[in-house]
Amino acid sequence: MDRSGTGRALVMGGGIAGLLAARVLAEHHLDVLVLDRDELTTQDDHGTRRGVPQGRHVHALLPRGRQILEELFPGLTAQLVDRGSPHGDLLADARLQLSGHRFARADARLPTVSVSRPTLEAVVRARVRELPNVTFSPACDVLGLTTTPDRRRVTGVRVLRRADSSAEEVQAGAVVVDAMGRASRTPRWLEDLGYDPPPADELAGDVGYATRHYRLAPDVLGGDWGSLQGPTPSCPRGGALARIDGDRWIVTLFGLLGDHPPLDHEGFLAFADSLTFPDLGRAIRTGPPLDEPVRMRFPASVRRRYERLRRFPHGLLPLGDGVCSLNPIYGQGMTVAALQALALREHLGRAPAPDPHRWLRRVARVVDPAWDMVVGGDLALPGVEGPRTPKVRLLGAYISRLHAAAEVDPELAVAFARVMALVDPPATLLQPQRVLRVLARGRPARGHVGTQPPGRDEQPSAGARAATTHRSWTETSEEVRR
Template sequence: MEMTRRHAIVVGGSMAGLGAARALANHFDRVTLVERDELTTSTANRKGTPQAQHAHGLLASGYRILSGYFPKMMDELVADGAMPGDLTGDFLWYQYGGWKLRSNCGLEGIVVSRPHLERKVRERVLALPKITLLQGHDGKEPVFDPGTRRVTGLRVRNHSTGAISTLDADLVVDALGRGSSSPKWLASWGYGEVTETNVPIEVGYATGVFERHPGDLYGSIGAVIAGTAPQSTRYAAILGAESNRWIITLAGCLRDYPPTDFTGWKEFARTLPTPDVVDLVKDRAPIGPIVSYRFPANRHRHYEKLKDFPDGYLVMGDAVCSFNPIYGQGMSVALTEARALDGCLAAGDDDLAKRFFREVTRIVANPWAIATGEDYRYPKVEGRRPPGFTIVSRYMERAHRAATKDAVVLRRFFEVASLLAPPPSMMAPGIAWRVFLGGGGVLRKTSPARKATP
């Protein structure tokens, strides 16, 4: 049935919520963004995004969506000190025992700190006349009408006063992340239990921020250095950021957590397969303390499997599906879901929840397969391996090696990693032939990193 489109509410002001608010502004008279934190104009880290201090990747898919919604914003970020570049020509990748070919693949991107990116997106979203921010308020619970079987608003609590009030709405979107209470609310309204798929990985981060010097890291804008599973559980991400900084995140899964004291942190870095992190920080100290963050498990809540769903209510972002963060998929997946919400609303109101969750299921399928496929390489990770897992894993090892010298395989690999192409496209005949040859192309531009590596 059709709904009026006077007022929509988004609960949660992180990237998923900001993307949702931007999409809803195309279809509703008013949009209210409810956020528990008091948001400032600074890039200071906030309680609601404890992971924001660490290295974050914006995949090519997310970059394109943000550029479409907010023209010229990327230029503003660059003017603020963010670093643009080609995903493989300007960013370095050490995986499966070798450096990927350093050759432009045509996938544009940007490296910037998560707080600065989120602040710029928030400024753009709140500049839209239809959108209002209600900060310092908890989304206590949606208002559910059992007679009409729909959500009609949201109860909010003022952090300062404790006062509870009700906001009426035609649509409420839960973008509260992993802490979302939607399963509990839906069960209390009589919609049954939301089933979950969990793949534990127990990954831990430790991040230091360092001064960036001209010529650092072979003139690149960053790098990912990964040990090979299952022998190694350790990774590093080095990202250039505004204010001439490097954000360097060390990570270990299966509780192989990096220390937060600088001496122990450097010793952890020495165990990586290349010495680049240690070489980069040998003549400098961290700016501020080394901070940590832990993530227990990949989790997918299957709202699409419920037989029925209340009108006037949707769930998105990490509240639906969250992935091992070392693969940098979260922001781009959330933005892709926001664009899907935009499209679903453009198509009408009938079966909105059913159509939206069908789209979300399609969107998360590929990043879920990528993240859990890598995590399942560790025998200790619990979970049901998909059919053909061993064969696909061996094929992908060869694909990684081929991507060290074949620009065609390289581009396809990062199209898949950037959520621009489905994982099966890695096995298309033209790609598979090059993979089995060990790389069918020629080395067009040798990586300086390769020359410097024994």
């Protein structure tokens, strides 16, 4: 590399988006340097790091995300399974409850691995470290950007290493990727350089999360590996329970609009009991907790509209949560980052130098479906403030009827799960024959605490389902790639 940074890419942030971007940049024969303010370790620790506080909470890797990770790192799924991550279909082997309706059991051909965020990140990071043209610079704070004198091109970054008596230094790079997550300071740095900051769309749900790990029997959910419950208008609370690597179960409870789960033992249990379906509360009473609950507040989903800026410096490529940080109710953030990595691969394949405006429009198109889903879901809850346009209202009413219909119609349950998993586009839910099925079967959403009929949480035993729903991992993986 010469001092101008030609042939070198810098990735600011070594979280999921940064790791995947580094993998893609490396195949374009660039020397890649990943800078992160945290100490990054390769061991499979079960703790989390300061830069990624959300990693202590449930982190579902959606089927489309797993599929992309497998494409970028062949054999990754098997590596995760070897480390004890349970796997199975998203709908046949797990419970999905949205708008107060438990989805019908069906084989959605959506192979899923249930893994903790620290383990997933450690495995992906170890694979990136194997790439000969990628190096990591941990404990290294990025302070700002360097540019050409006319400020039209980013030429590198200013950094400060977290070591005694270190002084500010410059790292040069022809391509600089912003993967600093939700806390990215790029909007401010742009202003400092005389550019406009991106306009931001915000949807304030004031969500509070609380998470605890438990040692529970493998069959505590009747053989299922997980259960997800979304909020309803009358119960803006939800939660997820999943068996994960390390022979543990993780439970994350959440409440919107300031109704946050408490951390004391009794309060935590009572909050779990208050959910529409009883699975979580019942399950966590059957085994010992392994740690104290931890909490995190998620004030708002934020989407930075970089694509609307008329001026943007060459060489700078924002992605990941720095562009769009989604209310994680549908667990889409890491999968959106994975989709952006594929988009980056395609973008770099088209032209030798990235085109910032084309890139920003591309990122916006990747984000659109997940953003629309989160906006629609959040605005279905009366207290959430946001623009309830006629389109949002209509789609919200339709999706809530679809959820009701999915309780009894496996085909609709599969269709929604595949859109939620970011495998199929949202437009598939509006195919005429599906609309007719929804209108014929969907009842308006219920969702009152305790409205489910007795025995509603009972599921066919895993053994009984096995004959019809379980196929080999390779078989289901092959199917989902088609």
